[in-house]
Amino acid sequence: MDSDTPSLDDSLDQAARFSEALPPLSDDLSGADLAPFRDRIDAIDHQLVQLLNERTAYAHVIGAIKHVIGMRAYVPTREAEVMENVIESNTGPFTDNAIRRIFEQIVEETRSLEQRTYEGHTE
Numbered sequence: 001m002d003s004d005t006p007s008l009d010d011s012l013d014q015a016a017r018f019s020e021a022l023p024p025l026s027d028d029l030s031g032a033d034l035a036p037f038r039d040r041i042d043a044i045d046h047q048l049v050q051l052l053n054e055r056t057a058y059a060h061v062i063g064a065i066k067h068v069i070g071m072r073a074y075v076p077t078r079e080a081e082v083m084e085n086v087i088e089s090n091t092g093p094f095t096d097n098a099i100r101r102i103f104e105q106i107v108e109e110t111r112s113l114e115q116r117t118y119e120g121h122t123e
């Protein structure tokens with residue numbers, strides 16, 4: 001996904017594919033209800049937090065194993081692979097750069113947890 005400005009039609013198509021619970025929208029958006037879309041966002045945010053914490057739990061285990069076998073927490077080659085994978089999965093409307101920035105933050109937080117836990121980092 002390279003375009004910086006996805007079309008509203010594409011996002012509406014995607015939204016309809018993701019959730020059958022959404023109300024149909026007419027061409028005139030001025031009377032449309034925000035609530036069902038915000039409800040979906042709230043539910044997704046909840047799932048995202050659970051998934052991020054599941055991801056972190058696996059990384060914590062990986063950190064423990066690396067510590068025991070004498071590996072550093074920070075593995076730049078794996079981080080590059082993670083970044084390639086997520087960009088490969090990206091179907092938009094987020095751009096690849098947006099996905100990259102989000103995952104840089106996720107991986108940085110994950111790495112930091114491992115380093116604090118197993119390498120005595122203070123930040």
Ligand SMILES: C=C(O[C@@H]1C=C(C(=O)O)C=C[C@H]1O)C(=O)O
Pocket residue numbers: 058059062063073074075076078079082106107108110111114
């Ligand atoms: C989870 C790991 O530890 C660190 C965090 C990574 C991540 O968040 O994906 C990737 C590589 C490491 O820098 C790992 O080595 O797989």
